[in-house]
Amino acid sequence: MTSGAEPGATDGHGTLRGIALKIVSVAVFVGMQTCIKAAGDVPAGQIVFFRSFFAIFPIIAFLALRGQLATAFVTKRPFNHVARGVVGVGAMGLGFFALTRLPLPEAITLNYAQPLLVVVFSSVFLGETIRVYRWSAVAVGLIGVLIISWPELTLLNSDEALDDQEVLGVMAALVAAAISAVAMLLVRNLVQTEKTATIVLWFSSTASVLSLLTLPFGWQALAPAQAALLVMAGFCGGLGQILMTSAYRHAEASVVAPFEYTSMILGVVVGYFIFSDVTSLNTLIGGAIVVAAGIFIIWRERQLGLERTRTRKVALPQG
Numbered sequence: 001m002t003s004g005a006e007p008g009a010t011d012g013h014g015t016l017r018g019i020a021l022k023i024v025s026v027a028v029f030v031g032m033q034t035c036i037k038a039a040g041d042v043p044a045g046q047i048v049f050f051r052s053f054f055a056i057f058p059i060i061a062f063l064a065l066r067g068q069l070a071t072a073f074v075t076k077r078p079f080n081h082v083a084r085g086v087v088g089v090g091a092m093g094l095g096f097f098a099l100t101r102l103p104l105p106e107a108i109t110l111n112y113a114q115p116l117l118v119v120v121f122s123s124v125f126l127g128e129t130i131r132v133y134r135w136s137a138v139a140v141g142l143i144g145v146l147i148i149s150w151p152e153l154t155l156l157n158s159d160e161a162l163d164d165q166e167v168l169g170v171m172a173a174l175v176a177a178a179i180s181a182v183a184m185l186l187v188r189n190l191v192q193t194e195k196t197a198t199i200v201l202w203f204s205s206t207a208s209v210l211s212l213l214t215l216p217f218g219w220q221a222l223a224p225a226q227a228a229l230l231v232m233a234g235f236c237g238g239l240g241q242i243l244m245t246s247a248y249r250h251a252e253a254s255v256v257a258p259f260e261y262t263s264m265i266l267g268v269v270v271g272y273f274i275f276s277d278v279t280s281l282n283t284l285i286g287g288a289i290v291v292a293a294g295i296f297i298i299w300r301e302r303q304l305g306l307e308r309t310r311t312r313k314v315a316l317p318q319g
Contacts, residue, residue, distance in 0.1 A: 018251025022259045025243035030266045032236035033108065034274060037099055039229040042222070044093040044100075045214025047230060051092065052207035054234025055241065059204065062242050063197055072197045077190070081199070084186040085206025091183055092207065094176035101169030104271035105279045108263050109148055109287040110173040115294050116141040117181035125185060137296045144289030147282050149174065196245050204238070254302035261291045
C-alpha cells in the first residue's frame with residue numbers, strides 16, 4: 001500500500017473509487033489545458049500566474065472543509081519548497097508555451113516523456129539502481145517520443161526552423177518534460193517530511209509570486225473571454241490536484257497511475273472537436289509506444305515494491 005493511503009484503500013470499492021477519481025482528475029486537467037489553448041497567444045508567464053494563483057482558491061476551500069487549513073503552510077523546509085517552485089515554474093512556463101503552439105494531442109503526448117526522464121534522472125542524480133527492464137522501457141519510450149517529434153525535428157536543418165511555431169513548441173515541450181522530471185525528484189524528497197497540502201500550497205504560492213516577475217516582459221491586456229478562460233484554467237488546476245491526491249489515497253499508485261494515459265484519448269477527442277486538430281499518424285504511433293513503456297515502468301515499480309516488502313518481512317525478527 002502506498003504511503004498516505006487510507007484504511008481500506010485497497011478493497012474493491014476503494015480501488016474503483018480511486019480509479020474513478022483519477023480519470024475525473026485527468027479530464028479536469030485536460031479541461032485546464034483546453035482553456036489555456038482556447039485563450040490564444042498569451043505570454044507564458046502570464047498563463048503561469050493565472051494557473052497558479054487561481055488554483056489556490058479551490059485548494060484552500062477543500063482544506064478548510066477538512067479542518068486542515070491552519071497547519072497547511074507550516075514547514076521547516078521553506079528553501080526546499082522555493083527551489084521546487086523555481087524549477088516547477090520553469091517547466092510550467094515552457095509547457096504552456098508549447099501548448100499554445102502545438103495541437104492539443106501532441107502537446108499532451110509529449111509530456112509523457114516526463115516519467116521516462118524521472119527514471120533516468122533518478123539514476124544519474126540520486127544513484128538509484130535501475131536494472132535492464134526499466135532501462136529498456138525508457139529507451140523504447142524515448143523512441144516513441146522521437147517518432148512524435150520527428151516531423152518537426154526534421155525542420156531543424158532548414159532556415160525556417162526558428163520561425164516555425166510547431167518546431168519551437170516541440171522543443172519547449174521536451175525541455176519542459178526534462179525540467180518537470182527534476183521537479184518530481186524534488187517533490188519525492190519533500191514528501192518524506194511534508195504533507196501533500198503543504199507541498200501544493202507552497203508551490204502555487206511560490207509560482208504565483210515568481211510569475212509576477214515576468215510582468216515587465218510582455219504581459220498583455222486580456223479580453224474578458226481570455227481572462228475568464230485563464231481563471232477557469234486556474235480553478236481546474238486546483239480542483240484536478242485535489243482529485244488526483246484523493247485518488248492516490250483510495251488506491252495504490254501502481255493501480256491508479258496508468259489511467260493518466262486516458263488524457264491522450266481525451267486530447268484527441270477535444271483537439272478534433274474544439275480546435276479541429278487532426279491527430280497525426282506519428283503522434284498516434286509514438287504515443288502508443290510511450291504509453292506502453294510508461295505502463296511497463298509502473299508495473300515494474302510495483303513488482304520491485306512487492307519484492308522490497310517481502311524482503312523486509314523476512315528480515316524482521318520472528319517473535
